[in-house]
Amino acid sequence: MNNQLLYMMLVAYLGLTVFLGYLGFRHTKSAKDYMIAGGNVHPVLMALAYGATFISTSAIVGFGGVAAVYGMSLLWLTACNILVGIFVAFVFYGVKTRKLAHELQVKTFPEFLGARFDSPFIRKFSASVISLAMPLYAAAVMIGGARYMEEALQMNYGTAVVIFALIVFAYVFFGGLRGVIYTDAMQAIIMLVGMIALLFLTYTELGGVVAAHEKLSALKNLVPSALAAKGHQGWTAMPVIGSELWWFVTSTLILGVGVGVLAQPQLAVRFMTVASSKDIYKGLGIGALFILFIPGVAYTVGALSNVYFIEHAGQLALAATAAGGGAANVDKIIPLFITQAMPEWLKYLFLFTLLSAAMSTLSGQFHIISTSVSYDLNPRNRGNDKKALLLARLGTLFGFGVTILLAFQLPLGVIAIATALFFGMCTAAFLPMYTAALYWPKVTPKGAICSMIAASVVYLLIVLLVHEKEAAVFGLCLKLFGVSTLATAPWTYIDPLIIALPISSVVLVGVSAVTQPVQQTAIENSR
Structure with missing residues (x-):
């Protein structure tokens, strides 16, 4: 290791992070500054912060490792991220969210939903879901960064977790969303440079673009028999339609994460930080390019890493992580390839690229957990600005503590699963209600409440008792019933979102239809 080079880069990185966090602290004078950065953020900063918060080590390390196992079919997730996560999110959700949030004078996503439906219950329930589920996603992000530090710096995993968690905690605690956005923009630029360099050097190492992809296609005959039985057809082809792997890639990864981005609280609040709708349109192109280069490169390099390990170690990427007698771990494929x-x-x-990816996402996660716990679950403090600001900062401690605990408790290879789980939960619980809040005037508070509760309960039950990947991780079904899952194929691998989202939508429409206000119905009948 070239310690001198590492320390120089580390000092520069931490120096910029501290400086930008200090700027955020200097400009954070009120709860509005802490929660939505004053509502006057430059569109370029907003777009970069949105992209950096959206894409984390979960995408680079976790999903990059998944691409090494399942192949370039994950590039469809990149396409979905750009189409849905950027274009649809900015144009059809972002503009209306900013406008309505400004009219309602709200500062958080739960407060936005609660004010739109005039329902304190919706605000508190959604804040509770976020407070309890977000740490799982945050832990996945933290694990991704720590695994690379462990591999690249030969550092103890626990030490790695604590080091950069403390850094993120410091600038979120003091700088609020202003500090988060300032550092996110810097980290987004580092991520772009790092991923472009990684793509170029990967193709150079493997003999060029065409040669690298031809070599990857030629590995088709090396697909492990267990994966082939589940529908794997090689690393440059989609799994067999209708197979277990096809359902995992399409329903859990592409649909769950690609569409689930629309209902992410930490991203929705970014639209509240700009001064006008025009600013959201201005950030559209930057956001799309960012998504193209970050996850697109991660999934491509992940799949191509198999070529490198076959040529240099005589084994596929996943098997290479078990060299030396350890357990194979999909989360260590990208770190091992880089090192x-x-x-x-x-x-x-790349260390600083991953730190940037982790910190930018974690900062947004800690911020939304903080505001949910201290502000949305304690709405009585709304009139006391200083107290609200203090409690928002203290709420960061809750998210920090729970996330650290989960980072040490979750099993190996959990990054992609935990990420998809959080995205799916938010999509099922919030997306129908959020969409109706923006576009359907006839939706009623009872319809929104029933939809949110039904989706949360159904999704949680399927995760704990039916969907095999998560049910095996949590182990509740095994303890209660003596089996890992209560269902049989194909329900054991069809993502819970496929069931929970339609139920949530039907309940929303059905309950709203039968709970229309009498006055409104009478007026409509007279027309």
Whole structure:
């Protein structure tokens, strides 16, 4: 290791992070500053912060490792991220969210939903869901960054978790959303440079773009028999339609994460930070390019890493992580590839790329947990600005503590599963209600409440008792019934979102239809 180079880069990175966090602290004078950065953020900063919060180590390390196992079919997730996560999110959700949030004078996503439906219950229930589920996603992000530090710096995993968690905690605690957005923009630029360099050097190492993809296609005959039985057809082809792997890729990864982004509270609040709808349109192109280069590169490099490990170690990427007698771990594929295949300067640049990806997402997660716990679950403090600001900062402690605990308790290879789980839960519980809040005037508070509760209960039951991947991780079904899942194929691998989202939508429409106000119905009948 070139310690001098590493320390120089570390000092520069931490220096910029501290400076930008200090700027956020200097400009954070009120609860509005802390929660929505004053509502006057530049559109470029908003777009970069949105992208950096959207894409984390879960995408780079977790889903990059998944791409090494399942192949380039994950590039459809990148396409879905750009189409839905950027274009649809900005144009059809972002503009209306900013406008309505400004009219309602709200500062958080739960407060937005509660004010739109004039329902304190909706506000508190959605804040509770966020407070309890967000730490799972945050832990997945933290694990991704810590695993790379563990591999690249030969550092103890626990030490790695604590180090950068403390850094993120410091600038979120003091700087609020202003500090988060300032540092996110810097980290987004680092991520772009690091991922572009990684893509270029990967193709160089494997003999060029065409040669690399031809080599990857030629590995088709090396697909492990267990994966082939589940529908794997090689790393440059989609799994067999209707197979277990096809359902996992399409329903859990592409649909769950690609569409689930629309209902992410930490992203929706970004639209509240700009001064006008025009600013959201201005950030559209920057957001799309960012998504193209970050997850797009991660999934491509993840799949291509198999070529490198076959040529240099005689085994596929996943098997290479078990070298030396350890357990195979999909979350260590990308870190192992970087440390073995890339020049030393890129190892360090990629270290800061991953730290940036982790910190930018974690900061948004800690911020939304903080405001949910301290502001939305304690709405009595709304009139006391200083107290609200203090409690928002203290609420960060809750998210920090729970996330650290989960980062040490979750099993190996959990990053992609935990990410998809949180995205799916938010999509089922919030997306129908959120969409109706923006576009359907006839939706009623009772319809929104029943939809949110039904979706949450159904999704949770399927995760704990039916869907095999998560049911096996939590182990509740095994303890209660003596089996890992109560269902049989294909329900054991069809994502819970496929069931919970339609139920949530039907309940929303049905209950709203039968609970229309008498006055409104009478007026409509007279027309």
